Amino acid sequence: DTEVTQTPKHLVMGMTNKKSLKCEQHMGHRAMYWYKQKAKKPPELMFVYSYEKLSINESVPSRFSPECPNSSLLNLHLHALQPEDSALYLCASSHGSGANVLTFGAGSRLTVL
Amino acid sequence: DQQVKQNSPSLSVQEGRISILNCDYTNSMFDYFLWYKKYPAEGPTFLISISSIKDKNEDGRFTVFLNKSAKHLSLHIVPSQPGDSAVYFCAADPGAQKLVFGQGTRLTINP
Numbered sequence: 001d002t003e004v005t006q007t008p009k010h011l012v013m014g015m016t017n018k019k020s021l022k023c024e025q026h027m028g029h030r031a032m033y034w035y036k037q038k039a040k041k042p043p044e045l046m047f048v049y050s051y052e053k054l055s056i057n058e059s060v061p062s063r064f065s066p067e068c069p070n071s072s073l074l075n076l077h078l079h080a081l082q083p084e085d086s087a088l089y090l091c092a093s094s095h096g097s098g099a100n101v102l103t104f105g106a107g108s109r110l111t112v113l
Numbered sequence: 114d115q116q117v118k119q120n121s122p123s124l125s126v127q128e129g130r131i132s133i134l135n136c137d138y139t140n141s142m143f144d145y146f147l148w149y150k151k152y153p154a155e156g157p158t159f160l161i162s163i164s165s166i167k168d169k170n171e172d173g174r175f176t177v178f179l180n181k182s183a184k185h186l187s188l189h190i191v192p193s194q195p196g197d198s199a200v201y202f203c204a205a206d207p208g209a210q211k212l213v214f215g216q217g218t219r220l221t222i223n224p
Contacts, residue, residue: 004156006156031210033210041216042202042214042215042216042217043157043202043214045211045212048210048211050210056209056210056211090156090157092156094210096210099144099145099147099162099164099206100145100147100206100208100210100212101147101159101162102157102159102212103159104149104156104157104158105156106154106155106156107155107156
């Protein structure tokens with residue numbers, strides 16, 4: 001299995017809602033990532049988990065809360081988002097050594113109303 | 114400050130010809146450079162990488178060249194095929210579990 005699976009593919013939420021994005025990989029990768037991508041822009045790193053521990057937080061607002069329940073799963077909990085948070089959220093995983101070759105999921109397209 | 118730059122937002126190439134995508138960087142401390150390809154509504158897909166100690170890496174139709182003195186790398190695709198039409202991102206790995214991406218170049222292969 002060489003895939004990273006993200007659910008849901010599309011999510012529309014209001015600014016007072018609480019929702020979660022989910023990501024799963026079964027490649028035995030020990031590093032998992034959340035990236036945010038706006039239209040016509042490159043992916044921007046948000047969080048990195050290494051061996052199930054948060055190793056990098058790129059000064060992301062607290063309305064985004066990551067969680068890594070186990071080595072295969074990564075969640076992103078969303079609360080009190082703003083319309084400018086609307087974007088494609090990409091999950092990725094990697095071995096965590098050598099060239100940092102990330103395997104990306106297809107993304108979750110989030111729209112905040 | 115953008116550490117990785119792709120100055121061409123788009124490139125159009127005839128099928129069968131060579132496509133050359135360019136990338137410039139400012140930080141000499143990057144360990145690896147990678148190229149990713151992205152189709153609409155999909156996540157980026159890894160294409161090819163090169164270590165900072167090499168100047169060329171080849172994989173089938175794809176070759177990446179690294180010129181450290183010019184802080185420049187390029188991706189050559191030959192021959193170009195219609196399925197190569199996508200957005201290509203150059204990325205640099207500083208070795209801290211971070212990838213720094215360029216802005217991307219949209220490649221269109223014309224029949």
